[in-house]
Amino acid sequence: MPNYLAFASDNYAGVCPEAWQAMAEANTGFVSSYGDDPWTAQACSLIRDTFETDCQVFFVFNGTAANSLALASLCQSYHSVICHELAHIETDECGAPEFFSNGTKILTAPGAEGKLDLAAVEQLITRRSDIHYPKPRVLCLTQATELGTVYTPAEVDAAGAFARQHGLRLQMDGARFANAVASLGCHPGDITWRAGVDLLCFGGAKNGMAVGEAVVFFKKELAEEFDYRCKQAGQLASKMRFLAAPWSGMLQNNAWIKRATHANRCAQTLADQLRAIPQVELMFPVQANAVFVSMPQALIDSLHRLGWHFYSFIGAGGARLMCSWATEESYIEALVSDISELSGHSC
């Protein structure tokens, strides 16, 4: 029987073995709470090794909190954050950034394939400079983007230069950062601190963990008192080891890249097979683990009737088909087969 939930979201997958194993190993005996424990120290250390820089690391419970706390720490309430009009912080966090920052305004700019058009950003932030409008303070990139594309190192570099030029800080929403690194085959530093990113929200859940994201400050002075901020905002885990240990499990032996590479490859396979079906059109380059396709509404309805789950309100419309560490080839076959059949196309 096909796994009808397999392509709805990378959040529908469970915990991958490496993360689970690390969590299990951490479950022995008593250790200090709130992060003052060896598992947390090790995970922080591995993140520093991974990025090859002396960054400051904090573990929080989810991506909404990671982004919102990060932005709140970079902004005052009368500032603005500029992001892509399809960015998660604008479209899917129910006003969390505004809540955590007590009113920071999110301004959106367009851009092809889910990537910010810096010329449009420039226009947006230079149009007003009076005190009746929030003062631009942070530029936010989503890597990989909400549309399954990936900023190249050169593109992140350009954003970094742009941010410096305009006195903005550069934050990266990396809910699918692993997929981006796996896709680019680059060093993680090349699309972060070496390119001018001040702060990365490094996603764990979509990569295969149960819960938790890492907030990584490459400019360490920006991390001052961030521990207080986490505590006050209900984002300091008492039994921190269970948030931290999975990071060690994933970063050791490069499991984070292997798992993301698998998800990306599944998306490629799915895209390749769908490309062959006349009624189905790929909407964006498939560079990470998402495949967006446009299909006739009747076909979408038929797929839903068969039992397939996928979202069509995300991003720019169309059907979003997500792959994850848990996607199996047989699921892809089952989905492609159903689409082919429904569209009257013989594979």
Place this chain on the structure above:
Amino acid sequence: MPNYLAFASDNYAGVCPEAWQAMAEANTGFVSSYGDDPWTAQACSLIRDTFETDCQVFFVFNGTAANSLALASLCQSYHSVICHELAHIETDECGAPEFFSNGTKILTAPGAEGKLDLAAVEQLITRRSDIHYPKPRVLCLTQATELGTVYTPAEVDAAGAFARQHGLRLQMDGARFANAVASLGCHPGDITWRAGVDLLCFGGAKNGMAVGEAVVFFKKELAEEFDYRCKQAGQLASKMRFLAAPWSGMLQNNAWIKRATHANRCAQTLADQLRAIPQVELMFPVQANAVFVSMPQALIDSLHRLGWHFYSFIGAGGARLMCSWATEESYIEALVSDISELSGHSC
């Protein structure tokens, strides 16, 4: 070798087998995210069964968030919350309730053995009724208290009547609710909704889970839009099953009570043995899993030098010795033996 961390905090313990097992069982295949999954449905259902009432249940990441979101949902920013002067929301949440509610003021009242003195509360809330001072809106009980004591059903009843009489809502911080129920041997409904409690923050972590607390609305109309509130505040888990499943593991077969009973019994044992040592004095009745003792500072220092961890800034001073599901008899023996020896007392 003695386990020097064993008595520092019930947060130093890991995950108990029932919670772990349930989490492991939930880690199979794809399920919907954000709580729309069978594990979450089951856990909610078991909580309703446990309380024997049709309450509304939400799972959040930790106790600070549970309390703060609960209070924010019961208050406006210009209201006040009345709690004991040693309550966690006042002393150990770094201003989280004020942050989540955008400024609600916490007013504290005294009370013997960590329990609110209702006469003192009455004085506090009737002293002012002008708009220059926050308007009292919520009464907060901590059960079990920060000092290891427990409100009896009659005491909760009295607080419930008091709250109704003064137009206050009644919230219960139940970070150690299991220990209270285990101690009283009562039905959990008897110290919550049947006694007038509107909302319980039901603690999971200190009872043996990895992460997560349940916010339980006994007055269902108060729960309106609480899901939005959780989402916006970064407290909606994407892979919710890993927060919810452990509740099923704990509530089935009464494991939550068994684990709490064990912790309470360890505290009794520890207290009994310490009572015999002349230099050590029990500060409060031992009704849950905490033992507060006063000892000569030299004795405290010697214990720390030996390696023992415990806190002395919590509550009313003295040394706080916490037991948990993971406490073993041998740890108690080791600690008592060291104290005896250091105090020149032969057991």
Place this chain on the structure above:
Amino acid sequence: MPNYLAFASDNYAGVCPEAWQAMAEANTGFVSSYGDDPWTAQACSLIRDTFETDCQVFFVFNGTAANSLALASLCQSYHSVICHELAHIETDECGAPEFFSNGTKILTAPGAEGKLDLAAVEQLITRRSDIHYPKPRVLCLTQATELGTVYTPAEVDAAGAFARQHGLRLQMDGARFANAVASLGCHPGDITWRAGVDLLCFGGAKNGMAVGEAVVFFKKELAEEFDYRCKQAGQLASKMRFLAAPWSGMLQNNAWIKRATHANRCAQTLADQLRAIPQVELMFPVQANAVFVSMPQALIDSLHRLGWHFYSFIGAGGARLMCSWATEESYIEALVSDISELSGHSC
């Protein structure tokens, strides 16, 4: 010499005689503070008489606060407010609504001539209904609009019906409410409570007062505890009589309408004369006290060089020429004469 500041903003004008006189009369002897005084009682009573309904009235310091407190009282932080994309709360209050409400999101919809297109609003609020996006709660109309147009009673009626149908509350930003009533020649109740408006922010400053706006709750139950909200937000005047008395001065003898009628008539005169100049184009119907014109950039620059002040970043671009109670015919002549001359047009 021409009064080069005369058309920059209705905030550039001083205090009109009726408001001043009332303030002067209030400046005698001791009276109770914080609104418990006869001047405030009289002003509230006159507002009730003016609207012919038993509304609840609060005086605050300015329009930003009036709008923001009003919205905060109608919303929770996870709600959204829908307004026109050129509405003041979106474009000119530096994130104040988000700040006062602790994160309420403002969603904007388009609409010709500065008036909301209800079909566009419907699309906006029905596109999403999941908890990952703020829940629509308030519809906001600006009357008169930022572009100097005015909603007819029928249009406000339609917005009221729409709001009821979608479970939204209806707030009116009436910074230039007097100009709207003067323009329509209607009863003020016809474009507020009789049409379904729940709450009006009734502007005083632009009508001729020194400071202060009235927040008028037509649904009295919504006003519950609004006095606390004002106090906490720094919007409760100690010497309230000086905010309240001018309202009496303006409402008695219909001065508020006379002053607004004058401003509107000046705008008509100005528009009529500019219409005759080929290089100048009126951008919107002139229904209140604003005239928006498009002119060649060279002409705009020349006017600025001559010394004329006016803004061109407000609304949809072009030059905004504002009239007020203090505009004199000679200023209009001087401006038109300069424009004519610069554009090579002989009057």
Place this chain on the structure above:
Amino acid sequence: MPNYLAFASDNYAGVCPEAWQAMAEANTGFVSSYGDDPWTAQACSLIRDTFETDCQVFFVFNGTAANSLALASLCQSYHSVICHELAHIETDECGAPEFFSNGTKILTAPGAEGKLDLAAVEQLITRRSDIHYPKPRVLCLTQATELGTVYTPAEVDAAGAFARQHGLRLQMDGARFANAVASLGCHPGDITWRAGVDLLCFGGAKNGMAVGEAVVFFKKELAEEFDYRCKQAGQLASKMRFLAAPWSGMLQNNAWIKRATHANRCAQTLADQLRAIPQVELMFPVQANAVFVSMPQALIDSLHRLGWHFYSFIGAGGARLMCSWATEESYIEALVSDISELSGHSC
């Protein structure tokens, strides 16, 4: 007939002639809004001259806003502010500081005669240094105090040294700053910037203005973006000249000191006469414009029955009798005569 309202509050008085005259003079013609006008420039310049230092000045609507915005600019939400337990920000602003700062906690310390005991403050801020409790950031002095006493220059100096030593910023709530300077006969710089005060909330209303306080940053770098903060918080007046001009009226010719001196002298006179009545006891040294007396409850009740207004819930209890610029000798005589008569004492 006695003026029964004369001693209830210095907020019950109207606007003094110098402030009124300046406001009237400012009411001519068009001027730029939002503070970009000559009246505002002049007022700022006069404040700089008065303090003999290049401070940064902002005018806001009232004292609650002045204090709250000041504290919000000095703090993050997870910080704490330390003030006297009777300070206005704790007891009479309905949680405004917590609201504006999104959760900053106010911690209170005792101290005789309304003045902070620095030893008690030290104990308070050194008791905890973990992230579970807000981090101390600002020390707040009220000058003159809520009990009508005044910190000497040496006492402010000591507070300044203490603040520097503990890494705290020093804010002064100067709602009655004029009364303090008049009482001490010192240079205003001696009890502010020369003594280490970073920021003064300089009160206008109680000194004789209609509305408005000045926020004075002595450390100019702390004022960065404070204009945005004011705007977002609804504290930027459009017709700023009417807030600013009265400051010029008061600061020129030393009217602010003369008016405060008068109020202080009235308080002295009142105190001297009450001292002679056996049943009346002065509670604190009379150093500014407040006289706190303890009287038998029957006497208090009789005075209220006669019609006299005064508050007895402020500060430490007793009756608070306030003098102001508008107090006249005959009012004092009338009050003293009534008290004498009621207490059976012949003057």
